[in-house]
Amino acid sequence: RDLLAKLLVNLTRSHDGVLSQAELVKGFESVLSTLEDAVNDAPKAPEFLGRIFGKMVVEDVISMKEIGRLILEGGEEAGQIVEIGLGGDVMGSTLGMIKTEKGESVLNEIRGSSCLRLEDFRPSHPNRSRILETFL
Known part of the structure; x- marks a missing residue:
């Protein structure tokens, strides 16, 4: 996973x-x-994808705002992956990847500049994401 993220960064740069953005x-x-x-088939796929997205953000390949848009609109139908959790x-x-790589102050800076509301990534039903909840 980490090597894939590194490959994507290098191909884009x-x-x-x-590989264009x-x-x-x-x-x-x-x-x-x-x-x-x-x-x-791969229950940890969302976590692995999130780590790749985090690497794209810390390497300044894609903005956090763009990652947020991708997630909010993602799924077979727009917004479906948020709705199912x-x-x-x-x-x-x-x-989590950004915090691990760059620390909490950089994470807060990236979050602030992206203008994303983390509440928007919560599904409407009670099945909350335990991973996201640590940042709310």
């Missing part, structure tokens, strides 16, 4: 333009659209 975002949209199915797990893992 390469001077040859191997738009292509990276499109790829993440595709992954999020199949996340619900992936969880059946997976969006909170992805966001919580993203925040």
